[in-house]
Amino acid sequence: MTDLPDYRPRIPAQPARVGLVGAGAIARSAHLPAYAAWRIPVVGIASRTAGHARALAADFGIATVHETVDDLLADPDIDVVDIATGPAGRLDLIEAAVRSGKHVLAQKPLSVDAAELPRLRAVLASARERGLRVAVNQNARWAPAWRLATLLVRSGAVGEVVGVTHLHDKPLPPLAGTAFDDVPHMLIADYLVHWIDITRCWLEGAHVVSVTAQDSRVPAQPDAARNPWHAGIQIGTSTGASASLRIVGDARTQSGGCPFWIHGTEGTLRGSVLLGSDFLELERGDARTRFPLEGQWFTDGFAGAMGELLTAVAEDREPENAAEHVLATVELGLAAVASADAGGVPVHPIDLVLTRASDGKASTT
Template identity: 70%
Template sequence: MRGRPGAGDVIPDSRPHVPPDPPGVGLIGAGAIARSAHLPAYARWRIPVVAIASRTPSSGRTLAGQFGIATVHDRVEDLLADPAVAVVDIATGPHGRVDLIAAAVAAGKHVLAQKPLVLEPHEADRLAEVLALAAARGIRVAGNMNARWAPPWRVATLLARAGEIGEVVGVTHLHDKPLPPLAGTPFDDVPHMLVNDYLAHWIDISRCWLEGSRVVSVAAHDSRVPGQPADAENPWQASIHIAVSSGATAAIRVVGDVRTGAGGCPFWIHGTAGTIRGSVLRGSDWVEIERDGERVSIEAEGEWFPDGFAGAMGELLTAVAEDREPENSAAHVLVSARLGMAAAASAANGGTPERPAGLELTRSAVRGGRGR
């Protein structure tokens, strides 16, 4: 990100960071997200993918041919035993994800796992046990919360954590764009899908901006909207409200399948000393900070898709190289997952607030700073 002339020191370096000579990555999954985001991001940022395994071997071979991946394994077990693979990228659906993470940790591989890490409280408890084992063995496990590296959101994170707008008072998100195709897809089979899955990135980035507090309450409501087709199982409207112990709040709003050829996903972070505002997706990327009577625009480099995926993997690879926990450690991301499960429980109960006990929004170390 580069500020316009006169922006002073408000120039956060928000780009993905990949260490020199990164180790080999093995990809599990050959679906649309691997094809459209994971592999293009890794190619752009020179992250070596050395092997792939898919439950449909022919899809794995096709993807390997398209992206120059040397080895295709017919079984996940063979990929986990491959000595050329040091890091496993799990790009599958949520069901069975904890089993795959556990298997990779048992094989001594570092792991990046797609979101949502878990969908049920018992899965969260089991994942916590797997993460304890990984930590004891010096294995790094990260969650693929790639939106943390969506350029405007990344700038906002770095500015907020640097105290540029004082203490955060409130976070607001509006989904001002069409929904992706949902009816007839596996996503439509997930109960309260918008709250339980689609909005996981919005929940996660909001908790990043509210860090240092404890969750007091989570309320969510979803409903069908006018014009929604009968074969769409899930509601197309969702609203989430999060309150934390500092008194700050976060609000996330999806009004439905918005009819616009423009739009985006505008956001605001209001603080005691200023405001950060911007938008992500659909070519709408922009971000600015307003403080002391001055508004400063910060020019965005890159896009959420695919650069955010390079950011998530690059942070894990850098953490492995530096022998530290990644910013997107699975333990840190698991708190976001528990927050999402509380929101889903509230939606299932018609919007009755949930009051999760002991849900602390701890801070994570953030690579990068105010200037470069």
């Protein structure tokens, strides 16, 4: 291939001004370093813990620390609200930001509760009526190997997708004793959301007909680790294409990563992300092409997610990571959790279509 698709984050020449809600570890380690590196202006911050907000503001040159989220939402100098908080209360924050006339980037997972989806859709409809953009921080979409793979799949580089496979060949992050370990089926409900989301991007155009998920404890897993360390998800679609996502456990390796394969009717993409394993190659016919990659998921992916929202605002269109597009990811995740909760019984979603994100046409049905 002679023309390599532009897979790097896009930032408009004059980006809208960002206000950050939340001052936790992810804001310090990912959001703000990414925004600083890509010159995304963060002009205000608010947090439940004012001291954390002041510390972040001092370290990253943020001009204004607001005492409350309401104060931040009332700030006329802020155009976009970056909600970098946990799932609890996230919908309330999205709704308040929309009511205040702000565009929104919401942390993932967008929702973990099926009961709140009708209200979420109503909030998104209200935002659309007001010309506001609500996007989701699905930052892994801009991990270099995954982003380039998405663009190549959309260009027809492998023909029609036949199957997607992911293997988690790396140690798990620390889970025992953390709040994440209190989340039922945590690996499926939270950790694998990025893998679910990128997989749906590669299966665009298909109806999901079945979702099957299992999790289980593994040999020598510490008693203190309450959540299972093995998890697997299988997705079947109306086209016959399928997907498999597998975490074998807390893999003992110093040279691992997260390899993936996208098999198509005319070729194969194979690659990996994380732990410095990043690569992507296309095999088609007698030719095999390995693409040079720049950047890393952490932290360029965070610039990609915010940059896409800022670019969409500047171009007056829906972002690729629009919340309405990500709703299909939410429904896939909820189906996987329901399957795991039932001991691996397949779940058959109704009218779950993996539509393509494109210029104002993002939708899940």
